[in-house]
Amino acid sequence: MLPSGGDYGARLAALLPTISAALKAGKVSGALFVVVDGLGWANLRSRAATVSGLVPAACAQNLHDLTAKRIETVAPSTTAAALTSITTGKLPGEHGLLGYRMLDPDTRQIKTTLSDWQHVTNFRDWQRSQTVFDQLSAAGIVARVYGRKAHAHSDFTQAVLTGAEYVATATIEDRLLAALAQLRDVGGLAYVYIDELDKAGHEAGWGTDLWLHRLGQLDTAIGDVLAGLSNKYGFALTADHGMVNIPxxxxxxxxxxxxxxxxxxxxxxxxxxxxxxxxxxxxxxxxxxxxxxxxxxxxxxxxxxxxxxxxxxxxxxxxxxxxxxxxxxxxxxxxxxxxxxxxxxxxxxxQHGGFDDDERGVPLLTAGAWRARFPFA
Incomplete structure (x- = not known):
């Protein structure tokens, strides 16, 4: 029997279009949207003690104080498919990045969707959907993405973040503080991408000391930003997928x-x-x-x-x-x-990619203007 039930990322894909609509309608003065690669709902909410005796839920008190609900990521539960759904508002069947590695029917070769773009002369032939950043820019609303320098000029970045200004920063804290400064200065959308937890999870496993250290860094930085976030700004945090450890x-x-x-x-x-x-x-x-x-x-x-x-x-x-x-x-x-x-x-x-609940479930955490509830369209 194949998977049944769930929305397969429909609400995840609706997040950024909903934020865009709120900005265009003037319902918020600015929006801070954080995407944490690899931070699944079960990973974040776990109250099981790790090898070091630490409990993930206890290492993220600022995150746990936010309004929270579980939503689901796309299928497959992998970065290329999910990030593209987040930034375009479309599910994988429409935007076309249907997995980590997939067949290019024109060349009959398997391509890695995060990196193998050398054969692509037009990004919209491979990633077929317009981004929400394009739509915001067309409406005269500032849209900036804050991420690591290593991702600034990749072809995948250009394909899924089209229309946004990319701001390269070194640390999680730098990204979030720069985003907050943008809201205070010009408003608009500040999209923050954090992949340090995903990297730690792949390397050592989620729930390990390295992973918990990164979670603590994220939680502290989120706490600092929220302390300076007024209720005229919307705040939302989600993830592209969860993670399971494979022995x-x-x-x-x-x-x-x-x-x-x-x-x-x-x-x-x-x-x-x-x-x-x-x-x-x-x-x-x-x-x-x-x-x-x-x-x-x-x-x-x-x-x-x-x-x-x-x-x-x-x-x-x-x-x-x-x-x-x-x-x-x-x-x-x-x-x-x-x-x-x-x-x-x-x-x-x-690892991730499959249909385990721990891979599919991701958090939606909200604060500021969306403390009570996120205004799904």
Whole structure:
């Protein structure tokens, strides 16, 4: 059985359009919108003691004092798909970045959506949707993005942050304080991207000392900003996905399953794989074989079955060929690797991409003008 229930990121995608509408209508003088890569609802709210004896919930008191609700991220629960949905207001089936690695139908090559843009001459051929920043700029409203210098000039940044002025800052605190200064100076939208927790989670695992240190840095910086945020400004914080820790004993190699046809191209990422078969007519047979080999460990189906499940939202026909003939996602703490995987990928502890509640659930935290509730359109 494939996933059912949930909105598959519809409310996540609605956040920035709702903020934009509030700014255009003059309902707030400015908006501070924070996206924390990898900070899932379960990760943030966990009250289980870690190895060091610390409890994540106790390390983020400022965040826990905010108005909070759980919403869901997109499918797959991965950065390229989710960030693009956040900045365009569209689900992956429409904007076209349907995973971490996907097929370019024109070249029949697997491309990494965060980095492989050399073949793209027009960004809207690969990421098909206009950004909310473009819409704000057209309305004469200031839109700035605050992030790390390393991301300032990437092709992915240009494709998903079109229309915003990018301000490079070194630390989490620098980003948030610069954003607050913008609101006081010119208003508009200040979008802050924080990926330090995601990096720590991949490297060491969520809930580890390194991850908790980054969470503490974020919480302190949020507290400092909120102390200077008046109620005429809106504040919202969310994430692109949550995270689960995968032990080494949970690593599987796809080629060793013995049921993947030779010549199959493999996309996606270890928690959610997309198989592009040499003969698409083999799809139902491959699904049956995967079920026989892996039993109930997988959510697996043909492209048609996944499209019917609606997990990607309405899929533009121009994007349908980017989706594999067979897709499968792990239901357990297991990750599926390929023999050509980069060695550093196998070292990642914290992972995401699949349909586990801890991967799908993300926080929506609000303050300032939205302390009582976020004004969903």
């Amino acid at each position: 080494k004993t949970g690593q599987r190699q796809i080629e060793e399953l013995g049921c993947i046809p030779e010549g199959t191209l493999i996309g996606g990422e270890p928690r959610f794989r997309s198989l592009y078969l040499p003969d698409p007519e083999q799809a139902e047979h491959v699904v049956a074989e995967l079920k026989a080999v892996e039993g109930g460990s997988l959510l697996v189906g043909t492209k048609a079955q996944w499209l019917h499940a609606g997990v990607f939202g309405a899929v533009d026909p121009k994007n349908a060929d980017r989706i594999g003939d067979v897709l499968f996602s792990s239901r357990k703490r297991v990750a599926y690797y390929t023999e050509n995987e980069k060695p550093e990928v196998r070292l990642m502890v914290g």
